[in-house]
Amino acid sequence: MxxxxxxxxxxxxxxxxxxxxxxxxxxxxxxxxxxxxxxxxxxxxxxxxxxTQGYTMDAEKIIKKAMFKEDYDDMVVVKDIELYSLCEHHMLPFYGKAHVAYIPNGHIIGLSKIPRLIDVFARRLQVQERLTHDILEAINNTLKPKGVAVVIEARHMCMMMRGVQKQNSSTTTSGFRGQFEKIETRNEFLKLISSDLA
Missing domain, CATH: 1.10.286.10 (GTP cyclohydrolase I, N-terminal domain)
Structure with a gap:
């Protein structure tokens, strides 16, 4: 077959x-x-x-469908998640990588659901700032972890193909909740996503 x-x-x-x-x-x-x-x-x-299929998807359902009780309470990091979206101002693509971490509070989420969650919001007309916030809040409000962190690095075709035409520019946005608002936890996360552990 x-x-x-x-x-x-x-x-x-x-x-x-x-x-x-x-x-x-x-x-x-x-x-x-x-x-x-x-x-x-x-x-x-x-x-x-x-x-733009993200408009028909429900982030909360995706998370709740794969939540499991678990006593693990250390940091979970999923990094280098490819994302593709459309800028809402020019409807031109922006693309890059998302790095997501959370500290469980009695529940973990199936790892494949984090990239799926990113697609829910990336597959809409977006700005990178709101995309970062949407992912952060969906995890924070549904999974209710002790902390959550999201960093997105992306290149925007609206800056590369038109307007200022800066080919090598990239944009980084970040959001932190809970324990990631503490500088030591945030620094641990940032160190993990910037290092090559493989």
Missing amino acids: GYKYFEEFSEEATNQMKENFSSILTGVGEDKNREGVLKTPERAAKAMQFL
Whole structure:
């Protein structure tokens, strides 16, 4: 049995966006009837639904589905989690890595749910500052750990492709709650995400 790839799209949304993308092609001076772009409006409509699927996801349900009672009370760090999002100002991509840590308070979360949680918020029109805050608060409010920390490092195509066109710039945002507001705990986390332990 071979690999089967499956995506589900709203027919209504696809048709509406197809018309809009067709108008964009005309607006930029492209011949929308040219062979190479005949199917571009439909492809773009489906791509946009995929890239913004976070609007249909529930972060709290994802966390609660994989919460387990555990007496472990030391730091849990998941670092270098790839993320891709769309800037809400220009609808251009920004991409990078997220580093997440928490200190359990009676419950742990399945490790795969942390990257999944990041996708819930990254797959929306975003700004990096709010993305950081959304991830932080979802973990803090649902898992209720002793502390949680989130750091995101990202490159923004709206700065690289247009505007100031600075190719090597990156943006770092961070958020800390609970025990991570203490400098020694925060420093331990920052040291762990900056070191190569493998």
